[in-house]
Amino acid sequence: MAELIAVVGATGFQGGSVIRTLSASPEKYRIRGISRNIESARVKELQALYPNIEWVAADLDDPATLEKAFAGADIVFGNTNYFQPSIRERIDAGDYDAEFTQGKNMVDAAVAQGVKHIVYSPIVSAIEVSNGKYTNAYDTEGKAKLRKYIEDSPIDGYFIYCGFYFQNSLRAARWEGEKVIFEYPLPIDVKQPYVDIDDDYGNIVELMLSDRAKYKEKRLAAVEGYYTGPEIAAAFARATGIEAEYRCVQEYYYSIPDIKSLFEFFIEFDALSGVDMSEAKNNIKKPFTNVDQFWTKHKDFRP
Template sequence: MTITQSQSAPLVLVVGATGQQGGSVVKALSDSKKPYRVRGFTRDNTKPAAKALEKQGVEVISLNLVVEKKDEIYKAFAGADYAFLVTNFWEHVNGEKEIAEGKLMIDAAKAAGVKGIVWSGLESHKKASGGKYTQVPHFEGKAVITEYGRACGVPFVEVQAGLYYSNYLIQVVKDAADGSYSYRNVVAPDVPLPLIDMENDFGAYVVVQAIEAPVFPDGKSIYAATEELSWSEVARQVSEGMYGKQVSFTHESFDEEVDAFVSRGIPRPFAVSITEGYLSFAEFGYFGKNPSGKREGFTHPKRSFAEWVKTADWSKAFA
């Protein structure tokens, strides 16, 4: 069913509507058999992605969701029935700023009187590892926001996304000596990690398992994954799907991986945090010890990683 303008349909707020997560939620709402009004937030409503949403019937709001815009945010959230909220740590790499913005959006949704909040969270690996891994700020900030949301007094659901399929486009490394390609990581080659087809599946988890659940699952965490694949299996499937491009996997040490990130222009503190995160994923699980939706049998039609490989744009990866 297409997005409607009927006032009888629930109004869903979607933060980051032109991004991967928010865009997937809008797609799932549009694909649903139930009618929805959708108010999508973006910082620039002149870009093509925003114009495409408007053509679909989405009410596009151009607004930077920062604490300095509190009054405008409260006004823009008014009248909503549900809210999908997300923050982007890597936009400013400031954990305190991310936490403040996440709490503000939760407060604004509460003030609007929404029936439910769906928040894009992540696991605390400091908690999951019993304090062993403490330098993963892009996960820790979201975990703080999750705890705030659970205590806000509004029905609140956290959806955690696995590793994006698209991440694997930018992690291919070319060996200058012989021109071969590889993935390199501190996770051992046979350790499975949860992967998510953001375009098709993330939004389905949000809509089907939260917004359209028979009873809004207040307090639940949903672990969104399409497949669980090891690095060696990812390399094999990319090799097979690229018809002639051979991609291997190299198991690196902590220092080797940090140095590799730094060589690609990533500041060392963030290279350390990303690498430490992968170590925790391997030892304690990406979602901690929680089973992914894939393991729990979520049956929304999915595009396999192998199918995605054949349709993705690998031109930069194999340049």
């Protein structure tokens, strides 16, 4: 009988990729999409694309709704979002454990319902990797703390560490005359890990679930390669024929102390320290999407 996987954050990048991949194997997986608002336009769009998916409303701040959403599930795909407005409000008010608290609610509800497996995407702890230099990159700490909580719980955990999303470039672009400008707070000579989250992330989830004894508590990287901002802009120009330029713009991001620390940590340290960089890349069912392939798919994109 096909296993039931409850996908938290089913309307987001990670959850959407999981749905897209696993829905192709109905003999193995039944899918339950979890979202705060199952009447949203995005849910209706997904219902049209994947009519066999069940949808249940739940809120990471409401454990009772999570227990209901996880009833009968064999697997939970877990997701927490540091940049969700309600989390940001709590962080700004001094509740630096806000994201961890939501994740803990999710794990506790899964355990209470007898779920056997959970897949989650943490980040390494900036405090640990920087030897205490960066103490307020709270996005890393909440996710790293939740990974440890999962490892200490009765549920089997599987961990995927993501690079920057190529898709972020779509939101970082604007016109300047006849040229497209990409703006992001990374210096022009700094390479960072990137992944096509839409097309490739779900394949890693599928890989880990295909051999659970092998991948239990393993940390796999969702990374195709390392790129600078100018390299991403140049790939857009090759695909579209439109002149493009990358600029490092830090004023907005660096005006928010915890976001400033987060990017400074990414720039100075290896944000994938201790993560297996080759396992997923060598074993997923299709190769990762590189930057040129990404922009070829999005060659009609205009800011």
